[in-house]
Amino acid sequence: MQRLAWPDGRSSMTAIIRTHSWRLTPLGAPENWPPALKTAVDIALQSRQPAFVCWGKALTTLYNDAAIAELGTRHPAALGRPYAEIWADRWDDFAGVVDAVLAGEPQHVVMQRSRPSGGEPLTWHTFSWLPLRDDKGQIAGFLCQATESNLSLGDEQLRMVVDSASDAISLFDLTTRKYIYLNPACSALTGFTRDEIIKMPVDEVIARIHPDDLDQPGVAPGAPFPPASQIEYRWQTKSGEYRWLSVRRQTVPDAQGNPVAVVSINRDITASKQAEEALRDSEERLALAMESGEMGAWEWDVVNNKAVWNPKLFELFGLPKESEAGYDAFFKIVHPDDYQALEDSLRAVLADGTHWKAEFRVIHTGGIIRWLVVRGKLERTLDGKPSIMFGVNYDITEQKRAEDELRASQTRLALAMQSAQMGHWEWDIAGDKALRSPEIYEMLGEPPIVGLDAQDTFMRHVHPDDVAIVSETVGEVLKTGRDWKAEFRIIRTDGEERWLAGLGRLVRDYNGRPITMFGVNYDITEQKRAEAELKTSETRYRLLHENLRDGFVETDMEGRFIACNDIYCDMVGYSREELYGLTYQELTPERWHAAEQIIVDQEILVRGYSSVYEKEYRRKDGAIINVEIRAVLTRDDNGTPAAMWALVRDITERKEDDARLQALKEQLMHVGRVNELSQVSAGIAHELNQPLAAMHNYAATARRLIDRGDQNSINAAQHAIAKAGEQAARAGEIVRRMRDFVEKRDTNQKRDDINAIIQEAADLGLIGAKAEGIETHFCLASNLPAVIADRVQIEQVLVNLLHNAMDAMADVPKRVLTLSSWLNGTMVEVIVSDTGHGIPEPVLDRLFHPFVTTKANGMGIGLAISKSIMEAHGGDITAEPRQGGGTLFRLRLPAAPSL
Structure with missing residues (x-):
């Protein structure tokens, strides 16, 4: 080193x-x-x-x-x-x-x-x-x-130095009131030559000073001013433009000390003044923003890592106001994808910088993501170490969304420009001479004018009926300076009318006078045709709207009605005028409010539409009707939810029909159960005959023993009476099962043990099986989960299958009936298999349809009822040939959730 x-x-x-x-x-x-x-x-x-x-x-x-x-x-x-x-x-x-x-x-x-x-x-x-x-x-x-x-x-050398100075230096003779020296920078600053300035009367020099600046002392040449004064004012240059000058003046005395001349050093400070004005505007906007609470302000003690946040900053960060402010709290809510870049930018400022600016995302509670900007200024100690940093944050989420939309729009525009046929033009306004590209002449259906004379008038091709409109729009542009935009018709050389769109921008000279406008034209004839078709389509839509079979209704986001058709008015009993003063919540019974608000919050606002759902309306006359609704969200141009519309169908009659149908189904099931019992009536009679006969024998025995009178006989009689009681209980149980099986009642689904249901159904459905020579096997899995089921209805399905199996094995040598249960994934399966004749293949495909049967005297409703019951339980029932002969029926029920 x-x-x-x-x-x-x-x-x-x-x-x-x-x-x-x-x-x-x-x-x-x-x-x-x-x-x-x-x-x-x-x-x-x-x-x-x-x-x-x-x-x-x-x-x-x-x-x-x-x-x-x-x-x-x-x-x-x-x-x-x-x-x-x-x-x-x-x-x-x-x-x-x-x-x-x-x-x-x-x-x-x-x-x-x-x-x-x-x-x-x-x-x-x-x-x-x-x-x-x-x-x-x-x-x-x-x-x-x-x-x-x-x-x-x-010295001549000093003159050379003054002449080469970048500031404008002048010497004004107070006696002759004329400039006697001007360096070259004076001409560059004012736009006048040296001779023009020297010959310029003092009154003209003063007249070029901005009127608002004339009240300052010493502004006019030759006017009294403080010794070695410095003033600032605006002066009009030869081009007509006002420039800001910083002027330092010093008097030159004669031998007696009397001022005879003034030396002025003039510096152009227009740029700095404009910057100051922009800064003032910026500071005013910042002050307004801070006062209105739109910005989050902060101060960070870098050395001690302590921070102070204003209330708005907590809101921007999505944090409660009681949270602790600081570096760690800030970086905890920064989006993971932006964390490293944001931290790197801050470290760079701390290492070797003073200003911090970055854009990043934060994650609020609930997963809401917002885009923020941070601007900070770092103060350092005398030895250059970071000390205090202060700044602001503000939300730019909507700006980011707009940028995304702009990028998409620019992409679409680029594609459109690539595919569109656009023509360019330039119009000399004073001479009314227009230069047009060949593409425009192609739109006009005539050959282009080329060469030095390739000029045309601006309005020559405009349709006579549209000349006034185009002239009015052009006049507005010349008056205001805004960009020109118009749609008008032209008449092609072949007589065809076409629609064109025009876009133009105005150019002014240094005095602000319009001199030129340039822009583009493109053909929108097809667009206009489409718009005409759209108007026709909208007419059709209005006709459809008023003639819908369903009610149509539109509300704002607070639920106030803003549109509806006649069907809806008839449905709820109100006129349009009455509805426009109400909300849909006022027509809805209160018990539906919470559930419908969940649909709005979690479906309509999230994905833009709802699933079809049912609720009730209270008509104007107080009657309650059932309705079915499908709602859709509409947004404004900024993507903000603006309204909801829905198709509403009155399903009151359908609900009543469903209730009647359900009653018929339950009645049919009851008939089915009675039919099942009637088919095994002989077996039931035999089953009841056994306990009744035993009761008779036990009663007769007891009577004889009592007649003997000795104690042993009486004890034996008591035992015989007890046995008779057991047989009576057995007969009563058989009667109870029969009564429960055929009883007509409402559906009652609850948690139940499938194996217990199978055993109870077997006790009832297999009465007489032994007498028929049928061998029964049970293969029931242990520790099966519970099912949600109506026990009687599932027993009805099983009893029907057991009777069918017994009938199918009536005339075969091998008669084996097997009942199995097991868990298959989330479904509990019950299998009933027999070794009977089996079911013909043509019948197998239609086996569960109503009135399909293989029995000579069968009604064909048992299996149809069974399928309806299983589907109502969220399960199903299927039939398939059994390997080795016979049929296998498979019942599937969902396993109940564990408690």
């Missing part, structure tokens, strides 16, 4: 620089200085002329002994301070020079050097500013050196 080659100790500044606390400045320790800086400091310290070295963004300043006289009382505090702070009182003179040298342009300026104690000028110096570059070739500072010139006021 290069070390500083400090000059010998004879230089006082060498010693001062050696002992200065550089670690507290942006330059840091001298041993870490870049070679270019060290070399520049060496050169400055060894120079006998005043020399300054300024380095880094802050332009930290070092200087030699000769520069102390230039600094005066600024020394020694100037060492290590920013250049702009040292010369704050003369920065207007230096700012432009410094900007130029940092842009890579060496600067040379002649200045008068005064004695440190004041008095007469000592010498004239030429100050040279030279750019200094770092190791990467980037400009990192400058070296300023002074060279004694020994010029006097009348």
Whole structure:
């Protein structure tokens, strides 16, 4: 690493620089200085002329002994301070020079050097500013050196310097009231030649001053003004444009001290004034935004990592106001996809910057994503370390959506421009001469006019009926300056009428006079035809709207009616005028409000439409009707929900029909159960006969034993009576099952054990099976989940299948009936299989249709009822041939959720 080659100790500044606390400045320790800086400091310290070295963004300043006289009382505090702070009182003179040298342009300026104690000028110096570059070739500072010139006021060299100055310098004779000297910059600033200004009367010079600026003292040439004054005003140049001037004036006295002339240094500050005005506007908008609470403001103590947020910022971040503000809380809600980039941008500002600007997303509670902008300003300590950062955040979600829509629109526009036939034109307004591209002449159906005479009038091709409209729109453009847009007809050479669209933009001269308009034309004939067809379609739509079979209704987002057809009015019993003063909630019984609001929030607002749902309306006469609704959301051009419309169907009669149908189905099921019992009546009679006969025998035995009278006989009689009671209970159980099976009642589905249902159905359905020589097997899986079922209805299905199986095996040698249960995924399956004749294939496909049967005397309704019952339970029933002969019926029921 290069070390500083400090000059010998004879230089006082060498010693001062050696002992200065550089670690507290942006330059840091001298041993870490870049070679270019060290070399520049060496050169400055060894120079006998005043020399300054300024380095880094802050332009930290070092200087030699000769520069102390230039600094005066600024020394020694100037060492290590920013250049702009040292010369704050003369920065207007230096700012432009410094900007130029940092842009890579060496600067040379002649200045008068005064004695440190004041008095007469000592010498004239030429100050040279030279750019200094770092190791990467980037400009990192400058070296300023002074060279004694020994010029006097009348020297030709000084005249050359004044003539080459960028500011406009003039000398005004107070006696003749004429300008006697003007440097070339005066012509560049005003637009007038030197001779024109010298010959210009003072009254004209004053007349070109902006009226609002004339009340300042010393504005007019030759008017009294404070010594060495500086004023700002607007002056009209030769082009008619007002420019802002910063004018510094100094009187020139004669030998007696009387003022005889005025020296003026004029600098154009129009750009800075415009920037100030823009800044004021920006600050006013910022103040209004902050006052109206549209921005979230914050301040962050970087050193202690403490932050303060205003209430709006908590809202933007989607956090409760009682939350803790700070760096960690902020980054917790940043979208994961934006986290790293946002953190990197902040770290970059903390490392080597002052302004922070970024766009990012935050995630609110509930998963809502919003786009925000952050703007921050970092303040640093004197040694350049981050201290306090403050700034604002504001929501740009809608802007982002608009940008997405704009990109999509631009893509569509690009595609349209590629596919569209557009013609270009330019119109000379004063001469009414239009230059048109060949594409436009193709639209006109005539050959293009080419060559130097390729000019046309603007209105020549416009349809006579549209001339007035086009003229009116063009006149509005010439008056307001807005872009031109019009649609009009043309008459082609072949007589065909076509529709064109025109887009144009106005161009004005420097005085604001319209001179030219240029733009494009494109054919919209097909579009106009489509619009005409659309109008016809809309007429048809209105006719359809009024003649719909269903009611049509439209409401705003608060539920107020805004449109409906006659069907809807008839349905609810209100007129249109009455409905327009109501909401759909007022027509809906209160018990439906909560459920319907869920449909609006979770279906209509989320996906744009609802599933078909049912609810009730209360008609004007108080009657309740059942309706079926399908609702759709409509949005405005910004994508905001604007209204809801729906098709409404009165299903009151259908609901009544469904209720009657359900009653008929239940009656049919009851008939089916009675029919099942009638088919096994002989077996039931036999089953009942056994306990009844046993009861008779036990009763007779007990009577005989009681007649004997001894104690043993009485004890035996008691036992016989108890046995008779058991047989009576057995007969009663058989009768109870029969009564429950045939009882007509409402459906009652609840959690139940499928194996218990199978056993109870077998007890009833297999009565007489042994007498028929049927061998029965049970293969029931253990630990099966419960099912949600109506026990009697499922038993009815199983009893029907058991009777069918017994009938199918009536005349076969092998008679085996098997009942199985098992879990298949989420469904509980019950299988009834037999070894009977089986079902013919043509019948198998229609087996569950009503009135289809393989029995000679069968009704054909048992299996149809069974299928209806299974589907009502959310399951199904199927039949298939059994391997080895016979039929296998498979019942499937959903397993109930675990408790």
